[in-house]
Amino acid sequence: MGSRWGINRTVGQIYALLYISGHPLPADEIAEVLSFSRSNVSMGLKELQSWRLVRLQHLPGDRREHFSTPGDVWQIVRILAEERRRREIDPTLSVLRDLLLKKPGNADERAIQHRLQEMHDLIELLTRWSEDVQRLETQQLTQILRLGAGIIRLLDLKNALPLLGTKRRPAKSPPGDAIPDEDVLADEGVDGD
Amino acid sequence: MGSRWGINRTVGQIYALLYISGHPLPADEIAEVLSFSRSNVSMGLKELQSWRLVRLQHLPGDRREHFSTPGDVWQIVRILAEERRRREIDPTLSVLRDLLLKKPGNADERAIQHRLQEMHDLIELLTRWSEDVQRLETQQLTQILRLGAGIIRLLDLKNALPLLGTKRRPAKSPPGDAIPDEDVLADEGVDGD
DNA sequence: TGGTTTGTTCAGAAAAGTCTGAAAGATTAA
DNA sequence: TTAATCTTTCAGACTTTTCTGAACAAACCA
Structure with a gap:
């Protein structure tokens, strides 16, 4: 298995x-x-x-x-992520960066570097995110994960909010739409697909 | 490599x-x-x-x-995640669920099931989250990833906000504290450690 | 000290995985 | 139809990885 x-x-x-x-x-x-x-x-x-x-x-x-073994499953995740990063991700990023430092000799090489750059940025973004959130308390981490894509609603909310700080009042605060319901955060039960 | x-x-x-x-x-x-x-x-x-x-x-x-290959790196990520899930995660979860359905014969078996349950829930949580956010637009996805642990501030904000929906007005909106700065969302440059 | 228990190393046996050339199968063109 | 071109399959050669037993090393005990 x-x-x-x-x-x-x-x-x-x-x-x-x-x-x-x-x-x-x-x-x-x-x-x-x-x-x-x-x-x-x-x-x-x-x-x-x-x-x-x-x-x-x-x-x-x-x-x-x-x-x-560590008793806490989250501890296992954290250790695994760290070690994999150290052993696999970092060396890969390092090779990619070396390649990106070379001056491209022609249009083909420039195109290749562009592809490598995209891959590099992708890996770095994912790795950073993972490192970053792993530092959170387990409690907070699970809360975020349980939110899933619901997080986007928070993001929308955030994008709408600076108005609050600048103007006197937002146009209107639409609670059912921009603010997630409580039960988005609730435990979802364990029956899969 | x-x-x-x-x-x-x-x-x-x-x-x-x-x-x-x-x-x-x-x-x-x-x-x-x-x-x-x-x-x-x-x-x-x-x-x-x-x-x-x-x-x-x-x-x-x-x-x-x-x-x-697909031209878009995010497309690659999505495909890879789907296939790995289908081939590796789902079968694993299925085995775990089977084991969890059995009646434990004694205290030892009950303890083992408890450990398996924790592992199952962990894998399911991570998988669901990943599936869920992968469905977002690339634009939104990168926005969330770039936020990193900064996301927690949004969560704090959310926890404070239901007041908005219920009461007439929040006590006061403290923008510097609860609302993340714009530059948290800004591109962070590509020089690593 | 010598005897016992526990842990490690390593050469090679065994198993697993990878790669190739040869042959067969498909598709197209005339 | 045949010839030409391209693709797939597969037995077995080859390579890599894994596993074992034997020998060694270290710690403990009497």
């Missing part, structure tokens, strides 16, 4: 086990439960640690090292 | 070539430029077509099939 994400199958299984288990496990138990060789587990855990996705713990009365 | 994304190296190169080229290319030219075998290119193009990332075109006066 979902092993196409830059991390291999076994590592994914180890992580999943730690995640659902909810308490720290020693390497030999992981090996036993998943029927992997002890060395395979050792390597898997090392990789997960390098991604900061599991952390090592010592339990009193047990000499073995135990491993566990 | 960036070949860890569920698509292999050669396919990535073919796509990159089509993207920067900016005009439709026939398979044999791709094979020549990249020094791949003709059959390799054929398979790569087939995969790209199955992702809807390239489309086939016939140019007048040329019997060969030509291939090109």
Whole structure:
């Protein structure tokens, strides 16, 4: 399940086990439960640690090292986003910027640079946004996400509002239209499509 | 560059070539430029077509099939998001939901289901948000993304605003504080870290 | 000290994935 | 129809990645 994400199958299984288990496990138990060789587990855990996705713990009365995942799913998202950015996005942007610094030799090269520029700007915009909102409190973050496209209504509202600051009063405040209903923010239930 | 994304190296190169080229290319030219075998290119193009990332075109006066990418980067994002959702996210959610429907046999299983539920809700929230905003006009979408975490100020504003709808007038409209400055929305330049 | 437990490394076996050439299939033109 | 041009398929060669067992290292205990 979902092993196409830059991390291999076994590592994914180890992580999943730690995640659902909810308490720290020693390497030999992981090996036993998943029927992997002890060395395979050792390597898997090392990789997960390098991604900061599991952390090592010592339990009193047990000499073995135990491993566990962060308890909070949002913490996982944040770590994953950071690491992917550091490992994949930043190097890509860096290569793109290098290419964009070269003087184009002819019209073709200029056209190519234009395409590269568009891609660069796109990636940068998405990455920045993601970094930026990840810094918010989880509470605020979920609120924004739950709003979904409803956010646009807020934006419309904002565009209309400076009038308030400048003129005496807005033409009229149309509450049903520009101001989102409370229930836009409400939990939407979990039945999918 | 960036070949860890569920698509292999050669396919990535073919796509990159089509993207920067900016005009439709026939398979044999791709094979020549990249020094791949003709059959390799054929398979790569087939995969790209199955992702809807390239489309086939016939140019007048040329019997060969030509291939090109969508010109608009946002179009690429939308297609990629849709396909990944269809291929990876939806099946994952479906498995999770199945597991959540089972009656837990004991406290352990209940705890596991709780963890799965959290993961499910997280994925669903992120996916829904992404689907939702992707439907917006590109113009609006970029506006929101550029706002970044500044969005939270709009949210604060919103929380303060229902007063407007209910009461005659807000206590006072404090523009410098609750209303984001214009330059939050302005283009931020492209020099990264 | 030596014995035991736990953790790591690494060479090569095993598995998975990629690429190619040859052959067959399609389409067009005459 | 045949010839010419272009595309697809696929068995197997080749490459890369993953996994294991054995050997080593480090920590602990008696």
